[in-house]
Amino acid sequence: MLKSKTNISNKVIALNGATVAVAAVFAYSIIVMIYAIIRSSASIYSIMPMGERNSILWANSISVAYSVAVFSVILALVSSIAGAIAAVILKNLLLYFNPKIIFRKTVLISCITAFALLTFLYLLLYALLKDWMTFNYFETFSFWFLFPAVIFFSACVIGSSKLNRVLNEEL
Amino acid sequence: MLQIKRFIKYTIIFYVLIAVVYWVFIHPAYMNWGATSSEIKMNLPGDELISSNRIVSTRAININASKEKIWPWFAQTGQNHGGFNSYYWLENLFGAKMVNANIIHPEWQNPLPGDTVYYGKNEGYALVALVQKNEYYSLSGWTFYLHSIDTATTRLIVRYPSMEVRQSKFTKLYYYGLFEPLHFIMETGMMMGIKQKADRQ
Numbered sequence: 417m418l419k420s421k422t423n424i425s426n427k428v429i430a431l432n433g434a435t436v437a438v439a440a441v442f443a444y445s446i447i448v449m450i451y452a453i454i455r456s457s458a459s460i461y462s463i464m465p466m467g468e469r470n471s472i473l474w475a476n477s478i479s480v481a482y483s484v485a486v487f488s489v490i491l492a493l494v495s496s497i498a499g500a501i502a503a504v505i506l507k508n509l510l511l512y513f514n515p516k517i518i519f520r521k522t523v524l525i526s527c528i529t530a531f532a533l534l535t536f537l538y539l540l541l542y543a544l545l546k547d548w549m550t551f552n553y554f555e556t557f558s559f560w561f562l563f564p565a566v567i568f569f570s571a572c573v574i575g576s577s578k579l580n581r582v583l584n585e586e587l
Numbered sequence: 588m589l590q591i592k593r594f595i596k597y598t599i600i601f602y603v604l605i606a607v608v609y610w611v612f613i614h615p616a617y618m619n620w621g622a623t624s625s626e627i628k629m630n631l632p633g634d635e636l637i638s639s640n641r642i643v644s645t646r647a648i649n650i651n652a653s654k655e656k657i658w659p660w661f662a663q664t665g666q667n668h669g670g671f672n673s674y675y676w677l678e679n680l681f682g683a684k685m686v687n688a689n690i691i692h693p694e695w696q697n698p699l700p701g702d703t704v705y706y707g708k709n710e711g712y713a714l715v716a717l718v719q720k721n722e723y724y725s726l727s728g729w730t731f732y733l734h735s736i737d738t739a740t741t742r743l744i745v746r747y748p749s750m751e752v753r754q755s756k757f758t759k760l761y762y763y764g765l766f767e768p769l770h771f772i773m774e775t776g777m778m779m780g781i782k783q784k785a786d787r788q
Contacts, residue, residue: 486764488602
């Protein structure tokens with residue numbers, strides 16, 4: 417069985433999965449930070465007279481950046497667990513269902529796994545948040561669901577493609 | 588993987604820099620943004636509702652309109668009424684389901700002490716504690732006070748009692764890490780939102 421031949425331990429895979437998840441949260445947070453700063457600054461710019469504008473623009477921008485940074489560190493800690501679990505699941509599924517390490521099959525398995533994990537995560541979120549979850553506003557929908565789903569999906573597919581290459585080289 | 592780790596490292600450095608700038612330059616200035624030293628010290632209606640162990644901020648802004656033109660926007664405050672006139676798109680990221688009214692609604696113009704003002708759909712609420720038409724409006728000590736400078740200019744002074752000084756470490760972390768900067772963003776957003784609407788009139 418191929419599984420027993422690979423030297424890549426679940427621990428290493430979990431660590432890599434966690435690292436990718438943290439990087440994804442940070443990247444997403446920086447995009448959100450820039451968006452929130454630009455949008456709120458545009459409002460401030462249009463309201464405040466010139467002499468009073470600069471101080472509030474700076475204070476608002478740094479406060480937005482600071483709160484997004486704090487929030488993203490908390491989210492990164494939570495996401496690192498999800499990333500580690502997803503990576504270990506992916507690796508074991510790949511080894512089990514794709515012993516010949518065929519690239520197209522790897523992509524298919526990673527897509528199915530990502531979809532299943534996302535469905536599970538969103539059902540869990542819905543059970544926890546219930547009425548707080550709303551799809552009425554494009555910003556809310558994109559911020560909490562659409563963009564994170566795209567990032568998670570891409571991370572799963574790209575991550576498993578890299579894993580596919582590593583396993584190919586190793587085996 | 589090396590590039591990803593490098594990205595994480597630089598992001599953490601960036602976050603630390605942001606935190607330093609925030610704590611050294613921004614935080615000391617924004618607690619009393621726009622307010623003069625006499626405004627910070629002055630007694631406002633609703634001060635009696637604030638216990639002495641609270642961290643209190645006083646913020647102020649000039650609005651080019653009379654009190655009578657500004658008042659209707661306060662009267663209809665709340666998620667269950669005309670919104671908070673702040674960054675609704677930020678509030679809605681957290682499920683507040685906020686809609687800021689762009690017109691004055693006559694049916695919401697008579698707030699009374701004891702009325703419920705929601706911060707978001709299914710979220711927290713506050714009760715109107717004090718209200719004096721064209722003068723002040725207080726939600727459990729969070730007071731909005733209108734002071735005429737001349738017939739066409741009004742000073743809006745906002746006093747907010749936030750966290751109690753003695754708290755657990757977790758509450759302090761939440762307060763200093765998230766609540767306080769977010770409250771500053773939303774409260775100044777509200778003050779500027781009302782300025783914009785009243786100025787337009």
